[in-house]
Amino acid sequence: xxxxxxxxxxxxxxxxxxxxxxxxxxxxxxxxxxxxxxxxxxxxxxxxxxxxxxxxxxxxxxxxxxxxxxxxxxxxxxxxxxxxxxxxxxxxxxxxxxxxxxxxxxxxxxxxxxxxxxxxxxxxxxxxxxxxxxxxxxxxxxxxxxxxxxxxxxxxxxxxxxxxxxxxxxxxxxxxxxxxxxxxxxxxxxxxxxxxxxxxxxxxxxxxxxxxxxxxxxxxxxxxx
Numbered sequence: 001x002x003x004x005x006x007x008x009x010x011x012x013x014x015x016x017x018x019x020x021x022x023x024x025x026x027x028x029x030x031x032x033x034x035x036x037x038x039x040x041x042x043x044x045x046x047x048x049x050x051x052x053x054x055x056x057x058x059x060x061x062x063x064x065x066x067x068x069x070x071x072x073x074x075x076x077x078x079x080x081x082x083x084x085x086x087x088x089x090x091x092x093x094x095x096x097x098x099x100x101x102x103x104x105x106x107x108x109x110x111x112x113x114x115x116x117x118x119x120x121x122x123x124x125x126x127x128x129x130x131x132x133x134x135x136x137x138x139x140x141x142x143x144x145x146x147x148x149x150x151x152x153x154x155x156x157x158x159x160x161x162x163x164x165x166x167x168x169x170x171x172x173x174x175x176x177x178x179x180x181x182x183x184x185x186x187x188x189x190x191x192x193x194x195x196x197x198x199x200x201x202x203x204x205x206x207x208x209x210x211x212x213x214x215x216x217x218x219x220x221x222x223x224x225x
Contacts, residue, residue, distance in 0.1 A: 049189025050120040058125065059193045063171075063182040070163045070200055077160055077207045084215045093143045101143040108136040116201045120190065126163075126197040130204025137209025148209050153217040156206060163203030167196055 041053065041061055048056035058066045093101075112132035119125030141148035150156055170192055171181040179185065184192045210217065 047186060047189075049184055049186070049191075049193045052119060052121055052123070052125075054123065055119050055125050055193065055197075059196060060182075060184065060189070063167075066200075067164065067167045067171075067182075070167060070203060073204060073207045074160055074164050077211055080211055080214060081216045090142060090144065097139075097143050101139055105136045105139055105149070108132045108139065112136070112201070112205070116197060119197060120193065126200035127204060129197075129201040131208065133201065133205025134208025134212070137205070138212045141209070141213055147217075148213050150206065150209055150213070150217070156210060156217050159202050159206040160210070161203070163196075163200035166199035170196055 041057055044061070045051065045053050045056045048060040050056045050059065109132070112129040114129075115124035115132065116126065116129035117124075119129070137148035137150060151159070167182075170184075174183050174185070175181055177185060
C-alpha cells in the first residue's frame with residue numbers, strides 16, 4: 001500500500017470516527033424522551049449521604065467507576081515503580097522558589113484539607129484535594145527535596161493502596177450487612193463516604209507526587225524529610 005493511499009485511508013477513518021462520535025453525542029442529548037438519569041440522580045441526592053450532587057454521583061450512584069479510577073492510578077504507579085529507573089536529581093532551585101516553598105506547601109495542604117471536608121456539601125472532594133497534596137510534593141521536589149516530602153517506601157506502599165483498599169472494604173462491609181456492594185446504609189452513608197474520600201485523598205496525593213518523582217522509591221533517593 002502506497003503512503004498516499006494509507007494517508008487517505010487514515011483521513012477517511014478519522015472523519016468517520018468524528019462523525020460517529022458527533023452523532024452519538026447528539027443522539028444522547030436529544031434522541032430520547034422521558035425522564036433522564038440526571039433528573040433521577042438529583043431526586044435521590046438526599047438519600048446518598050452527600051448533599052453535593054457531584055459527590056453523590058461519584059461516591060454513591062457511580063461508585064464502581066470511581067473505584068476503578070483509583071485502581072487505574074495505583075496500577076500506573078506500580079508500573080512506574082517497576083519499569084522506571086530512579087529519577088535524576090533536579091537542578092538547584094532558584095532563590096524565589098527556595099523562599100516561597102515554606103509558604104506555598106502549607107497553603108496547598110490546608111487548601112487540600114478544606115476541599116476534602118467541604119466536598120460533601122460543595123465543589124471539592126478527594127480528587128481535587130489529592131491533586132493539591134500531590135502538588136505540594138511536586139513543589140518540594142522542585143525546591144530541592146529529593147523525596148518530595150514523601151515517607152519511606154513501606155509507608156508509600158500503604159498510602160498508595162489505601163484508597164482502593166478502603167473502598168473495597170467498605171463495599172464488602174455493606175454486603176455483610178445484607179446490602180449490595182457499595183450500597184451504603186442511609187444512617188451512616190455520610191461518614192462512610194467521608195472515610196472513603198479521606199483514604200482516596202491520601203492515596204491520590206501520594207500517587208501523583210510519586211509518579212512525578214519517577215522510579216522506585218528506594219532507588220537513588222534518601223528519605224527523612
